[in-house]
Amino acid sequence: MSTSLIAFLTVLETHVRPHLPEGKAWRFQRLVNFHKDEATLQLWESDALAGQAEVRKTGQSDGGANFAGSVQSTGTPGERRPFSFRPTTDAEVERQAQHVAELWRQTLPGGGLEAPGR
Numbered sequence: 001m002s003t004s005l006i007a008f009l010t011v012l013e014t015h016v017r018p019h020l021p022e023g024k025a026w027r028f029q030r031l032v033n034f035h036k037d038e039a040t041l042q043l044w045e046s047d048a049l050a051g052q053a054e055v056r057k058t059g060q061s062d063g064g065a066n067f068a069g070s071v072q073s074t075g076t077p078g079e080r081r082p083f084s085f086r087p088t089t090d091a092e093v094e095r096q097a098q099h100v101a102e103l104w105r106q107t108l109p110g111g112g113l114e115a116p117g118r
Helices: 003-019 090-107
Strands: 026-033 038-045 048-059 065-073 081-085
Touching: 003 026, 003 038, 003 048, 003 065, 003 090, 048 090, 065 090, 081 090
Parallel strands: none
Antiparallel strands: 026 038, 038 048, 048 065, 065 081
16 A cells, blocks of 8 residues: 555655765655555755655556656756656565665756765
């Protein structure tokens, strides 16, 4: 159910957070619509929206679920990068979240954020 959406957003946030430049007031906000099986993870720098990731869950006839969505930065309107996947294990959700985090980092100002430890 939608708990999977929340889990995906949590893992996505975990992969993006270490790459955010230090010295700025970053925060994430999750918006989840349980009735529609869709969610948004917004990234804020102080009071300005820096970007967001949107994801929705769709069912399959065999009982599995597909996830589809997009990531974008507010700094580059129109540069929305779509993604989709069908996880079969928790490890696959983790792997896909890493991939989506990388896509998102590429859309944020500067074409990518700092590497961890820099």
